[in-house]
Amino acid sequence: xxxxxxxxxxxxxxxxxxxxxxxxxxxxxxxxxxxxxxxxxxxxxxxxxxxxxxxxxxxxxxxxxxxxxxxxxxxxxxxxxxxxxxxxxxxxxxxxxxxxxxxxxxxxxxxxxxxxxxxxxxxxxxxxxxxxxxxxxxxxxxxxxxxxxxxxxxxxxxxxxxxxxxxxxxxxxxxxxxxxxxxxxxxxxxxxxxxxxxx
Numbered sequence: 001x002x003x004x005x006x007x008x009x010x011x012x013x014x015x016x017x018x019x020x021x022x023x024x025x026x027x028x029x030x031x032x033x034x035x036x037x038x039x040x041x042x043x044x045x046x047x048x049x050x051x052x053x054x055x056x057x058x059x060x061x062x063x064x065x066x067x068x069x070x071x072x073x074x075x076x077x078x079x080x081x082x083x084x085x086x087x088x089x090x091x092x093x094x095x096x097x098x099x100x101x102x103x104x105x106x107x108x109x110x111x112x113x114x115x116x117x118x119x120x121x122x123x124x125x126x127x128x129x130x131x132x133x134x135x136x137x138x139x140x141x142x143x144x145x146x147x148x149x150x151x152x153x154x155x156x157x158x159x160x161x162x163x164x165x166x167x168x169x170x171x172x173x174x175x176x177x178x179x180x181x182x183x184x185x186x187x188x189x190x191x192x193x194x195x196x197x198x199x
Contacts, residue, residue, distance in 0.1 A: 021041060
């Protein structure tokens with residue numbers, strides 16, 4: 001059923017990227033509190049039930065922004081855990097990150113145990129597009145597809161970029177339904193994706 005869609009993400013202007021910061025190699029830059037030239041550092045632990053929860057009171061939730069290659073603009077993304085345990089029910093575990101929920105930050109950083117979806121042309125994704133991506137990747141259909149594609153517990157960015165997805169306009173339509181109803185459960189994602197496929 002996934003193959004009913006014809007567009008890998010790069011063909012609709014999107015790309016899965018790996019988080020920018022290897023924290024254990026940059027310990028001297030890590031911080032416990034926000035301040036001047038300090039930005040939030042998002043880890044997989046911040047991904048909870050489809051949403052990004054920050055801060056959560058763990059150590060080193062912030063990082064100095066002095067290395068440009070380790071920071072990114074604070075804008076809308078879809079976060080995806082790179083690693084899950086074998087016993088976990090889902091391989092694809094995602095969260096909607098919306099910049100307007102963290103207006104105090106101009107830049108952020110992502111730890112390299114998460115992936116994030118961004119645009120290829122450096123424009124900002126709409127809230128509807130991020131929610132549409134979440135709807136698709138949080139569905140049972142796509143989780144099963146990825147498990148068949150990759151038997152390991154690592155979610156590989158290159159493989160994610162090859163997975164066919166709906167068109168950008170269809171993703172936005174799915175995202176509007178998710179956003180307006182506010183139910184981020186897999187069951188609701190399954191329902192609206194299935195209705196889209198058979199519409």
